[in-house]
Amino acid sequence: MIPFRLLASAMIVTPLLAAPLSSAQAQDGQMANPAEKMRPVTDDMLKKPDDGDWLMWRRTYNGWGYSPLDQINKENVKNLQLAWSWSLTSGATETTPLVHDGVLFIFNYGDKVQALNAATGDLIWEYRRDLPEDLVAAGGNNLAKRNIAIYQDKLIVATSDAHIIALDAKTGQLVWDNQTADWSKGWRYTGGPFVANGVIVQGMTGCGNAEPGGCFVTGNDPQSGKELWRVYTIARPDDPKGGDSWNGLPLDSRFGASAWISGSYDPDQNLVFQGVGQPYPWIAEMRGTRPHEEGHGHESLYSDSTLAIDPKTGELKWYHQYLEDDTWDLDYVYERILVDLPVNGADRKLLVTTGKLGIIEAIDRTNGEWLWATETVPQNVVSGIDSKTGKKTINEAAIPHIGQTTVNCPADPGGRGWPATAYSPKTQALYLPLNEFCSNTTPQPLDQGQVYTGGGRATFARVPVPNSDGNIGRVDAVKLTDQSTMWSHRQRSPMTSAVLPTGGGLVFGGSWDRWFRAFDDTTGDVLWQIRTNNAVNSFPITYEVDGKQYVAVAVGNGSSAARSWATLTPEITNPDGGSALWVFALPSQTQ
Amino acid sequence: MCVPAGIRRYAGILVAALICAATAALPASAQQTPFVPEDFKYGTHEDKGTLRFCLDPRDPEWRIAQDIADAIASALLLTPEPKIVSDPIVTAGWDSLYRHFLKDCDIYFGFKLIPGGYPRWLALSRPYYDAAYVLAVQDPDWNALSDIPLDKAIGSAIGTTADFAFIKYRESMPAGARWRRFPMANNEAALQALKGGTVAAALVWGPAVWAIQQADPAYAGLRLISPSPLPVATLGVGAAMLANETFLRSSLDQAIGSLAADGTLAAILARHHFPGTIETSP
Numbered sequence: 001m002i003p004f005r006l007l008a009s010a011m012i013v014t015p016l017l018a019a020p021l022s023s024a025q026a027q028d029g030q031m032a033n034p035a036e037k038m039r040p041v042t043d044d045m046l047k048k049p050d051d052g053d054w055l056m057w058r059r060t061y062n063g064w065g066y067s068p069l070d071q072i073n074k075e076n077v078k079n080l081q082l083a084w085s086w087s088l089t090s091g092a093t094e095t096t097p098l099v100h101d102g103v104l105f106i107f108n109y110g111d112k113v114q115a116l117n118a119a120t121g122d123l124i125w126e127y128r129r130d131l132p133e134d135l136v137a138a139g140g141n142n143l144a145k146r147n148i149a150i151y152q153d154k155l156i157v158a159t160s161d162a163h164i165i166a167l168d169a170k171t172g173q174l175v176w177d178n179q180t181a182d183w184s185k186g187w188r189y190t191g192g193p194f195v196a197n198g199v200i201v202q203g204m205t206g207c208g209n210a211e212p213g214g215c216f217v218t219g220n221d222p223q224s225g226k227e228l229w230r231v232y233t234i235a236r237p238d239d240p241k242g243g244d245s246w247n248g249l250p251l252d253s254r255f256g257a258s259a260w261i262s263g264s265y266d267p268d269q270n271l272v273f274q275g276v277g278q279p280y281p282w283i284a285e286m287r288g289t290r291p292h293e294e295g296h297g298h299e300s301l302y303s304d305s306t307l308a309i310d311p312k313t314g315e316l317k318w319y320h321q322y323l324e325d326d327t328w329d330l331d332y333v334y335e336r337i338l339v340d341l342p343v344n345g346a347d348r349k350l351l352v353t354t355g356k357l358g359i360i361e362a363i364d365r366t367n368g369e370w371l372w373a374t375e376t377v378p379q380n381v382v383s384g385i386d387s388k389t390g391k392k393t394i395n396e397a398a399i400p401h402i403g404q405t406t407v408n409c410p411a412d413p414g415g416r417g418w419p420a421t422a423y424s425p426k427t428q429a430l431y432l433p434l435n436e437f438c439s440n441t442t443p444q445p446l447d448q449g450q451v452y453t454g455g456g457r458a459t460f461a462r463v464p465v466p467n468s469d470g471n472i473g474r475v476d477a478v479k480l481t482d483q484s485t486m487w488s489h490r491q492r493s494p495m496t497s498a499v500l501p502t503g504g505g506l507v508f509g510g511s512w513d514r515w516f517r518a519f520d521d522t523t524g525d526v527l528w529q530i531r532t533n534n535a536v537n538s539f540p541i542t543y544e545v546d547g548k549q550y551v552a553v554a555v556g557n558g559s560s561a562a563r564s565w566a567t568l569t570p571e572i573t574n575p576d577g578g579s580a581l582w583v584f585a586l587p588s589q590t591q
Numbered sequence: 592m593c594v595p596a597g598i599r600r601y602a603g604i605l606v607a608a609l610i611c612a613a614t615a616a617l618p619a620s621a622q623q624t625p626f627v628p629e630d631f632k633y634g635t636h637e638d639k640g641t642l643r644f645c646l647d648p649r650d651p652e653w654r655i656a657q658d659i660a661d662a663i664a665s666a667l668l669l670t671p672e673p674k675i676v677s678d679p680i681v682t683a684g685w686d687s688l689y690r691h692f693l694k695d696c697d698i699y700f701g702f703k704l705i706p707g708g709y710p711r712w713l714a715l716s717r718p719y720y721d722a723a724y725v726l727a728v729q730d731p732d733w734n735a736l737s738d739i740p741l742d743k744a745i746g747s748a749i750g751t752t753a754d755f756a757f758i759k760y761r762e763s764m765p766a767g768a769r770w771r772r773f774p775m776a777n778n779e780a781a782l783q784a785l786k787g788g789t790v791a792a793a794l795v796w797g798p799a800v801w802a803i804q805q806a807d808p809a810y811a812g813l814r815l816i817s818p819s820p821l822p823v824a825t826l827g828v829g830a831a832m833l834a835n836e837t838f839l840r841s842s843l844d845q846a847i848g849s850l851a852a853d854g855t856l857a858a859i860l861a862r863h864h865f866p867g868t869i870e871t872s873p
Contacts, residue, residue, distance in 0.1 A: 090628040109628075134678050137694075139627065140686045184679040209749055209776040210681040250789060252780065253773045285758055286750050288774045294767055402755050446750030447777075447796070448709065449702045449831075450650035451683050459707070558626050576628050 034102030034117055034545075035124050035170045040152045041100060043198065047267055052544030054099045056194050056262075057147035058420060059541070062338040063264040065422030066501050067542045071549035073504035076586055077518045077528040083550055083585035084121035090577040092144035092537070092558035094418065096192075097581065099543035100150055104552065105169070106581060107192075110136065110143045111160050115172060119545040121583065125172035129159055135183055141560040142206075146418060146539065147192035147262055149200065151222050158189035158202050164220055178225035180218060186210040195222060196265040196272050196311040203233075203259025208280050209446070212252040217259050217274050217307070219314050229314025233257035233276045235301045241319065242301030247289045255287060256280030257303045261418060264336040264351075266365060271317060272309045273351055273365065277333040279303040282412070283400050283443045283458050284327035290399075299324040304332040306351060308368065320368035322355055323392065327399055328381060328441070329412040329458075330356040335420045337430065341480055343371050352480065354421055356414025357381060358434060360478060361390065374483035376476050377415035377436050378465045381408055400441045400458060411439030411462045413564035420539060424501035427521050428481050431507050433495035434474040435565050436465045462567050472568050473511055475499060477524060487524030493572055494565035497553065498539040508551060510536020512562055513572045516553055516582070534578045537562045551584045624712040625686040633693040641672035644830070645696035648675060651802030652828070655867075656700035658859045659719050659850075660830075666846040672696075685710055692833050698843065704827040705752060714834040717844045718827025719856055720867035724753030725797040726818045727785060735817040739791055741770055746781040746790030749774040753794055753824040760821055779803060786810065794818070797866045827870065 091109030370390030556579030
């Protein structure tokens with residue numbers, strides 16, 4: 001770990017320059033260290049953050065990914081320009097900056113965490129985790145993290161070697177370090193933590209055939225790091241809820257159900273809503289849940305489900321499964337958006353999520369009751385949805401079989417992937433970054449080498465959707481009150497970033513072709529765009545410091561999902577290196 | 592880097608230039624090589640007249656591969672330069688293998704020759720031995736899969752070529768009148784489940800039985816029975832390399848062929864009491 005104060009060291013080595021530059025630096029804010037006056041983040045702040053802050057992955061517990069800031073709006077966004085930029089460690093970005101009291105925190109590829117002056121981009125401190133050499137050498141997407149958390153005076157980080165750590169938010173000093181699992185067994189974190197009712201909630205991933213029994217979600221004490229509880233995402237055989245849902249297989253033959261995306265929290269119910277991914281191996285015939293055995297369930301619980309968990313006790317209150325016995329790698333793991341809207345004339349407390357199938361689904365977050373669904377991208381996996389229960393009828397022709405090649409749409413990276421959807425209360429619309437494509441799917445053996453399996457659960461040869469016009473990427477706006485599509489922006493390049501709606505009537509989002517755009521939230525018109533230096537492949541945020549609104553987004557190459565989407569647009573190429581954080585603001589006179 | 596190191600080493604500038612041109616003609620998307628940020632950090636290996644190969648102790652067959660690699664190096668009049676891989680992680684993807692090719696070795700031993708089982712940027716040598724998947728049991732009365740009562744569970748190392756055949760055979764049997772199949776994480780897990788009584792038989796890679804019996808006397812009593820009515824599934828085992836190492840692959844194949852023909856490979860297997868066979872035809 002190398003925590004240091006850049007400003008202090010700079011003053012030591014350049015004493016002659018310090019005095020003449022001091023007034024200018026003070027004017028630019030370079031000399032101020034906002035971390036010194038940073039307030040501890042309380043439970044109340046997490047419940048109702050300051051408009052100018054971005055305190056958690058999707059900003060608020062309800063998972064909206066929305067900011068009420070409106071200084072940058074439809075009229076002036078054309079003047080948006082670069083305020084500052086900052087190079088990040090080369091590699092997949094996928095990151096979400098946090099901002100509190102003028103300090104921006106960012107996770108770099110390879111477990112480097114930095115605190116920056118959010119107004120100037122000056123480094124305040126940096127923490128570099130001393131990762132195992134073999135873990136770093138293996139590289140890949142696993143060294144990226146989608147989010148971190150801030151609570152009280154600590155920054156909470158899930159590390160690439162499967163630890164949860166706390167850093168002093170003001171200094172970057174390590175406060176505690178708690179190992180959750182052994183990374184050499186394949187356990188890993190790619191999503192990040194959040195704090196609900198004073199407990200750190202974190203999902204584990206990497207639960208393949210080296211980890212029989214699957215993944216889990218943990219609750220940890222923010223003061224000590226001690227693990228308080230663990231909820232397994234694969235039902236144990238003696239679990240009365242889902243124990244007999246694996247076609248009669250013993251626990252040692254149940255794999256998968258990674259929890260690789262952070263969850264949401266409803267303080268009124270004291271319930272965490274955690275998404276769970278697909279079972280492993282992806283092909284149901286291989287993992288033994290097909291053909292179905294009489295007398296046994298075969299839903300493969302709790303894969304592709306929402307888990308409602310009491311964060312204080314770890315008790316699983318209820319679950320709702322969206323896709324039974326997934327055999328396509330079509331996760332339902334993503335953000336859970338909590339919104340109160342009428343359904344059939346009655347006010348309901350909704351939990352809205354969208355899986356890789358691109359089907360938006362709403363359930364009642366008080367009990368898991370299914371309410372409605374609406375489709376977005378072309379898909380051929382689900383041929384029908386029961387309008388009362390939400391139970392899906394599967395298109396048998398799309399089910400992969402050993403010895404055959406079948407077609408399924410969307411392909412494995414999903415009609416939507418980890419780039420998050422977002423909800424704007426201004427328009428009551430859900431904004432979705434989407435991609436259209438299909439897959440010729442052929443199951444392949446897993447044991448090419450003793451160790452090297454290549455993830456070869458299946459070969460997904462990605463192809464355009466039938467009668468494609470060549471456009472792969474989309475941003476859709478869907479009104480959640482009646483599930484009507486307000487607008488759909490289509491483009492050749494895959495969409496590779498989350499979307500960010502704001503109080504200024506804008507929706508920001510970016511794509512594989514390096515464009516970062518601002519859309520009109522009601523029409524979808526492109527009001528502003530800028531070409532960055534690499535794929536826009538992260539979660540954009542907006543924040544305010546000293547009365548000025550900023551928009552920040554990380555760009556970089558290396559995300560496996562983005563590279564998968566990009567296989568259909570080989571003419572669009574990006575640099576290998578050059579990950580960076582871009583921060584935009586209006587020129588002072590146009591604010 | 593246009594000229595692959597292995598090609599430069601073996602064939603000279605003219606051949607290298609020809610192959611380089613052929614490789615460059617392939618569209619980049621067809622290669623789909625893993626993504627490595629800042630790959631310049633790996634540099635270029637200097638030609639030292641050596642055969643750089645990786646051996647992986649996570650593979651129970653690696654000692655056999657080591658002897659075979661030494662024999663290949665000798666046949667090619669090269670100095671063996673082994674890299675004993677020390678990665679601790681229990682499973683790895685192609686990205687990790689690719690990095691070893693950039694950093695450590697030109698050849699990586701211990702890969703089954705599964706048709707269609709590899710990305711286009713990888714190439715496999717001809718097999719240096721063949722081995723079979725086997726059915727291991729403890730019950731003294733069973734001599735074939737067909738002897739095992741249908742209410743028993745078969746532990747199958749998940750996703751192997753033999754497992755695929757078993758899956759398809761089971762699907763041809765009527766529901767309620769077929770063995771249960773418990774997919775196990777790997778060969779060792781299947782054999783442990785057999786030893787522990789969770790399953791009645793283990794469908795595993797034959798050399799895995801050889802390895803576990805050498806390591807643990809508790810497995811000495813395992814019996815190998817006929818998989819009938821399943822066919823015997825046999826696979827060749829060879830070495831992996833980057834697909835653009837065409838001259839290296841050709842040289843390696845020729846060396847393996849020579850060592851098979853003169854009995855060197857068979858002698859290595861015999862020395863280790865290894866359950867493999869050698870393909871001697873060209």
